[in-house]
Amino acid sequence: MKVNYYAAAAAAAGTTAExxxxxxxxxxxxxxxxxxxxxxxxxxxxxxDVLARSSFLLDGMAGRDDARTLDGVSALDVLPPFAGG
Structure with missing residues (x-):
């Protein structure tokens, strides 16, 4: 699976994707x-800390349930809160 990090998530992970x-x-x-x-x-x-307050897109669909299985998911976008939101 490709994990894409944005904003504070990229800073915390030290990369924009892996x-x-x-x-x-x-x-x-x-x-x-x-x-x-x-x-x-x-x-x-x-x-x-960033992951705890982030939203996640699983193949483009919102998902926050930690119990959700990731089988078959090809991309996860980690979206931390942005300014004003």
């Missing part, structure tokens, strides 16, 4: 895996 194996994972498990894979960067927000 490919991960999410077969058999739930959204919650993937968030934990991403947090473990991206330790805090100096001067940046912690990815764990």
């Amino acid at each position: 490919t991960v194996d999410a077969d058999g994972l739930t959204l919650g498990a993937l968030k934990a895996q991403l947090t473990a894979a991206h330790p805090p960067l100096p001067g940046q927000p912690r990815l764990e």
